[in-house]
Amino acid sequence: MSTREIVLSPEVLAQALNTAHPQHAASLKALQMSASHGLCALIPTGCADCLNHLLESSGADAPGLLKLADLPLKISWMATLCPDDPESWIAQPGVWRHQVLAALQQTGSEARLLTRDSHFLKHEPAALTPEDFCNSLATESHPPVPLEFIDLKAQQDRLRPALERRVAKVLRHGRYILGPEVAELEKALAAFTGVSQAIGFSNGTDALLAALMALDVGPGDAVLTTSFSFFATAETIAQVGAVPVFLDICADTWNLDPNTLETAIERFRQNSPGLCLRGLVTVDLFGQPCDYERILPILEKAQLWLLQDGAQAFGALWQGSRVPTQGLIGCTSFFPAKPLGAYGDAGAVFTEDAALADKLRSIRVHGQSGDDKYNNLRIGLNARIDTLQAAILLEKLAIYEEEISLRGEVACAYFGDLMDLNEQAGETILRLPTILPGTTSVWAQFVIEVPHRDQVQAALRADGIPTAVYYGKPMHLLEAMRPFGGKPGDCPKAEAAARRVLALPFHPYLSAEDRRRIVNSLRRALLNP
Numbered sequence: 001m002s003t004r005e006i007v008l009s010p011e012v013l014a015q016a017l018n019t020a021h022p023q024h025a026a027s028l029k030a031l032q033m034s035a036s037h038g039l040c041a042l043i044p045t046g047c048a049d050c051l052n053h054l055l056e057s058s059g060a061d062a063p064g065l066l067k068l069a070d071l072p073l074k075i076s077w078m079a080t081l082c083p084d085d086p087e088s089w090i091a092q093p094g095v096w097r098h099q100v101l102a103a104l105q106q107t108g109s110e111a112r113l114l115t116r117d118s119h120f121l122k123h124e125p126a127a128l129t130p131e132d133f134c135n136s137l138a139t140e141s142h143p144p145v146p147l148e149f150i151d152l153k154a155q156q157d158r159l160r161p162a163l164e165r166r167v168a169k170v171l172r173h174g175r176y177i178l179g180p181e182v183a184e185l186e187k188a189l190a191a192f193t194g195v196s197q198a199i200g201f202s203n204g205t206d207a208l209l210a211a212l213m214a215l216d217v218g219p220g221d222a223v224l225t226t227s228f229s230f231f232a233t234a235e236t237i238a239q240v241g242a243v244p245v246f247l248d249i250c251a252d253t254w255n256l257d258p259n260t261l262e263t264a265i266e267r268f269r270q271n272s273p274g275l276c277l278r279g280l281v282t283v284d285l286f287g288q289p290c291d292y293e294r295i296l297p298i299l300e301k302a303q304l305w306l307l308q309d310g311a312q313a314f315g316a317l318w319q320g321s322r323v324p325t326q327g328l329i330g331c332t333s334f335f336p337a338k339p340l341g342a343y344g345d346a347g348a349v350f351t352e353d354a355a356l357a358d359k360l361r362s363i364r365v366h367g368q369s370g371d372d373k374y375n376n377l378r379i380g381l382n383a384r385i386d387t388l389q390a391a392i393l394l395e396k397l398a399i400y401e402e403e404i405s406l407r408g409e410v411a412c413a414y415f416g417d418l419m420d421l422n423e424q425a426g427e428t429i430l431r432l433p434t435i436l437p438g439t440t441s442v443w444a445q446f447v448i449e450v451p452h453r454d455q456v457q458a459a460l461r462a463d464g465i466p467t468a469v470y471y472g473k474p475m476h477l478l479e480a481m482r483p484f485g486g487k488p489g490d491c492p493k494a495e496a497a498a499r500r501v502l503a504l505p506f507h508p509y510l511s512a513e514d515r516r517r518i519v520n521s522l523r524r525a526l527l528n529p
């Protein structure tokens with residue numbers, strides 16, 4: 001069984017809850033076995049009436065009834081599911097059957113239906129009794145469920161009713177473009193970061209592009225940035241016609257090295273008199289803020305602005321303030337796999353500068369004027385955040401602070417598991433991330449450095465453990481950046497990191513059991529290569 005979900009018919013749930021029912025033990029056992037195989041049980045909310053009726057009519061006395069929370073299995077309630085043909089259920093008995101079938105349709109072809117209903121058992125190929133289900137789990141071979149690199153499902157199971165309510169509300173009011181959820185999200189984002197202006201964008205890349213446009217960066221300009229980041233950081237600088245100037249990183253944090261910044265600025269101004277150096281785009285890589293304590297004074301002295309690419313570090317703390325609020329403008333991405341992710345593309349821009357915020361809002365909608373939408377003031381973009389994505393993000397933002405803590409706990413546990421291999425006795429077997437004092441990471445990725453990365457990655461893959469490499473090539477060496485003249489040796493620390501970094505599976509709901517599986521496989525690969 002490769003599915004991770006089962007649909008529970010209400011009579012099976014009623015039996016599992018009712019200790020007096022003759023089939024209680026068998027039904028409960030099926031739920032226990034589902035849980036131990038990592039499955040999640042779905043039940044349509046539309047079956048609640050039927051469930052209540054079964055519990056009442058079974059004559060069970062209240063003390064014999066278990067609570068849902070007593071069940072060993074995680075139950076996820078699904079929204080009420082309407083059939084295509086309402087005539088088929090109005091005034092008919094067994095409406096709950098439609099709900100169960102509609103739930104089954106949503107879960108894909110491999111999901112099974114746990115039921116004792118004779119109609120289902122006769123007509124529905126996915127249906128099986130709790131006893132048959134237990135037998136199949138016990139006898140068929142079930143390869144371990146492959147680990148997810150980032151498991152977005154676990155969070156969705158937790159938030160499903162709230163997400164479904166939010167989405168349904170948008171479908172009902174129909175204001176898909178800049179609907180009320182966008183303003184509500186912008187307010188919540190501003191409150192979360194403590195900054196006065198938060199503006200939703202279509203994605204993190206458009207957010208960066210709009211920020212550069214708002215800063216009037218264009219041909220004849222140059223912008224400093226790190227060489228070790230996702231392509232969009234430098235791509236957007238080139239998109240507006242400016243020249244990206246790549247700087248090296250610190251070997252231990254993988255973030256821009258402040259030591260190189262001052263000399264880089266002086267050298268650039270001496271050697272490139274035809275270009276105007278405008279500012280610096282920092283990246284808070286893998287979730288950790290850069291060393292702004294040293295970066296900010298250097299920029300101030302050189303009269304350069306800071307644009308922050310906080311796509312991986314939204315909400316991380318630097319000296320008590322949230323990323324990305326350390327610069328003149330900060331950007332983030334809500335790409336699904338980022339620490340705070342939507343169910344599609346989305347992003348945001350943050351600033352304390354009200355005039356820049358007005359300009360950004362105008363750029364977001366074709367350079368429109370605030371008063372007259374057919375009076376375009378400037379060349380802009382079509383880069384609004386979707387109302388639907390804003391609605392989803394509102395529910396996810398509500399638990400984000402707690403998820404940041406969970407991320408910290410998972411990272412801490414990884415540290416505990418791997419600490420003994422970290423640069424022990426002069427011999428480096430692996431290198432764990434370094435977090436600067438005064439900062440916290442939101443752990444967009446849990447990245448380590450290993451020797452012989454390809455072999456380690458292959459060994460983990462053979463054990464069903466996915467890993468990823470961020471980034472295999474520093475940006476100054478990418479083909480697309482060739483016009484800017486980067487060559488090997490320009491950023492030696494970024495080039496060395498690119499050969500050794502390896503991201504392990506990571507998400508706030510990573511279980512201790514899965515983490516042990518990852519760590520054991522990694523230790524085998526490193527210690528007995």
Ligand SMILES: *Cc1c(COP(=O)(O)O)cnc(C)c1O
Nearest residue numbers: 203204205230232233311333335
């Ligand atoms: C993801 C990411 C982006 C781009 O964000 P999108 O929402 O995918 O456009 C930009 N910069 C960095 C550092 C990123 O990690």
